[in-house]
Amino acid sequence: MAYKDLREFLNILETNGELHRVKVEVDPILEISAITDCMCKSAGGGKALFFEKVRGSSYPVVTNIFGSFKRMCLSLGIGHLDDIARRIEDLLNQAPPKTLVEKLSMLPKLFEFSKYLPKTVRHAPCQEVIEKEAPDLSKFPILKCWPDDGQPSDEGRFITFPMVFTKDPETGRPNCGMYRIHIYDKKTTGMHWHIHKDGARHYDKYKALNQRMPAAIAVGSDPAVIYAATAPLPEAVDEMLFAGFLRREPVEMVKCITSDIEVPANSELVIEGHLDPGETRIEGPFGDHTGFYSAADYYPVFHVTCITHRKDMIYPATIVGKPPMEDCYMGKATERIFLPLMKLDFSEIKDINLPMEGVFHNACLISIRKSYPGQAKKVIHGLWGKGQMMFAKLLIVVDEDVDVQDISYTAWRVLNNVDWKRDVVIAEGPLDDLDHSANFPRYGAKMGIDATRKTREEGMMREWPQELAMSEEIRRRVDTRWKEYGF
Numbered sequence: 001m002a003y004k005d006l007r008e009f010l011n012i013l014e015t016n017g018e019l020h021r022v023k024v025e026v027d028p029i030l031e032i033s034a035i036t037d038c039m040c041k042s043a044g045g046g047k048a049l050f051f052e053k054v055r056g057s058s059y060p061v062v063t064n065i066f067g068s069f070k071r072m073c074l075s076l077g078i079g080h081l082d083d084i085a086r087r088i089e090d091l092l093n094q095a096p097p098k099t100l101v102e103k104l105s106m107l108p109k110l111f112e113f114s115k116y117l118p119k120t121v122r123h124a125p126c127q128e129v130i131e132k133e134a135p136d137l138s139k140f141p142i143l144k145c146w147p148d149d150g151q152p153s154d155e156g157r158f159i160t161f162p163m164v165f166t167k168d169p170e171t172g173r174p175n176c177g178m179y180r181i182h183i184y185d186k187k188t189t190g191m192h193w194h195i196h197k198d199g200a201r202h203y204d205k206y207k208a209l210n211q212r213m214p215a216a217i218a219v220g221s222d223p224a225v226i227y228a229a230t231a232p233l234p235e236a237v238d239e240m241l242f243a244g245f246l247r248r249e250p251v252e253m254v255k256c257i258t259s260d261i262e263v264p265a266n267s268e269l270v271i272e273g274h275l276d277p278g279e280t281r282i283e284g285p286f287g288d289h290t291g292f293y294s295a296a297d298y299y300p301v302f303h304v305t306c307i308t309h310r311k312d313m314i315y316p317a318t319i320v321g322k323p324p325m326e327d328c329y330m331g332k333a334t335e336r337i338f339l340p341l342m343k344l345d346f347s348e349i350k351d352i353n354l355p356m357e358g359v360f361h362n363a364c365l366i367s368i369r370k371s372y373p374g375q376a377k378k379v380i381h382g383l384w385g386k387g388q389m390m391f392a393k394l395l396i397v398v399d400e401d402v403d404v405q406d407i408s409y410t411a412w413r414v415l416n417n418v419d420w421k422r423d424v425v426i427a428e429g430p431l432d433d434l435d436h437s438a439n440f441p442r443y444g445a446k447m448g449i450d451a452t453r454k455t456r457e458e459g460m461m462r463e464w465p466q467e468l469a470m471s472e473e474i475r476r477r478v479d480t481r482w483k484e485y486g487f
């Protein structure tokens with residue numbers, strides 16, 4: 001059921017008519033990005049693109065593999081994004097077992113997670129070719145995405161779909177996060193993990209120990225593994241276990257050649273190396289998924305010690321920019337998959353919507369079953385304290401009868417229901433690294449709007465009005481007589 005690797009997924013895309021091959025030679029500098037941007041903006045996200053001939057490299061490039069609802073579902077082997085939420089709900093919503101028989105019958109369910117633990121293998125496709133003597137990143141078709149990307153001293157190329165593997169030096173726990181990689185030269189890159197992310201936390205620990213930090217950048221794998229690198233999981237949850245759960249088969253991992261970091265065995269390309277504690281260099285600017293350039297800033301430096309890859313490597317990349325782009329669909333998958341986990345902490349939450357225009361962190365609409373005064377404000381403050389929801393700059397809470405997927409209806413309800421003094425919460429706290437609006441980087445204000453119906457206990461001194469609805473009898477009459485009216 002699980003895809004063996006990236007190329008098996010690409011075959012499925014092709015047989016589903018979801019992949020277009022570009023046969024003429026194209027330039028990895030801006031041209032692939034411009035073509036992909038047009039494709040992302042076409043109806044429903046267009047097709048995945050396979051660029052067979054890329055100037056200056058003997059390897060092909062593939063883009064936009066997740067960039068539609070259909071491809072996002074195909075990537076996770078499901079019919080609808082809610083299917084995974086249902087599997088998670090099924091695991092979570094089990095009444096505590098009362099009898100021994102019930103307890104025993106729970107075991108297979110609990111076992112469900114352990115059977116997805118990553119497995120270590122000794123031989124891996126990603127190590128078909130090993131370049132240890134003179135590793136050279138310039139052989140690979142790494143893209144420049146937007147005109148002002150990078151520094152004058154480099155070509156502005158960035159690895160945009162990297163899975164960065166690190167290990168906590170204290171606990172030995174592995175982490176995998178997607179943090180873009182700025183190419184400085186043949187064997188030196190930036191490491192753009194924001195200070196809030198797990199990779200940065202590992203780095204801080206190595207820094208405190210004054211030890212060199214091993215890391216590995218894997219590119220191209222089964223799509224469930226690529227997606228898992230972007231998922232906002234708690235630090236203690238191994239992304240590769242989560243990927244195993246998504247694909248219903250353990251991820252096979254192999255040890256790097258020059259360190260004991262493990263990477264997915266089915267990867268297309270693996271870049272091994274290390275970071276020296278305290279060494280930083282200007283990273284960026286980079287045309288980002290906000291639709292603006294994220295400013296250049298100091299980030300740790302990654303030194304390449306070895307490159308391994310498949311003989312006929314396929315290089316996957318994503319182009320981020322003004323929405324809708326490919327990553328919007330990955331964000332939508334996250335919205336659906338993580339809803340049951342949010343409901344664990346907030347049982348009143350019915351649904352959420354992270355509009356694509358808000359590029360993940362800028363806005364979140366939430367519907368709740370309200371049963372006590374101040375509950376919407378509790379949800380607002382609570383969400384700001386939960387993992388990457390801390391970045392949500394605007395939280396709008398509405399009653400359960402509002403379908404938050406219908407943005408126009410939600411806007412009408414919010415605009416009518418709000419007293420802007422009573423119902424707005426402004427708070428200060430951490431902001432996403434990519435936010436450019438606040439006076440300082442990574443710190444600023446966020447707003448919560450309680451647009452639920454207000455009660456006396458919440459200070460409302462008047463009766464809440466009734467929403468318009470035609471009487472059933474007249475609606476039925478109009479329905480049956482519709483043709484008589486001559487329409």
Ligand SMILES: Cc1cc2nc3c(=O)[nH]c(=O)nc-3n(C[C@H](O)[C@H](O)[C@H](O)COP(=O)(O)O)c2cc1C
Pocket residue numbers: 160161175176177178179180192193194196197198199229230231232233318320327330388
């Ligand atoms: C295409 C794409 C690019 C991303 N680039 C970065 C990045 O450069 N730096 C970063 O900190 N997060 C980036 N993210 C978000 C992280 O991958 C995401 O927050 C993830 O949950 C981090 O994993 P962690 O919690 O293990 O640190 C990116 C996400 C996507 C989809």
Ligand SMILES: [Mn+2]
Pocket residue numbers: 175176177198233234235237239
């Ligand atoms: Mn993590």
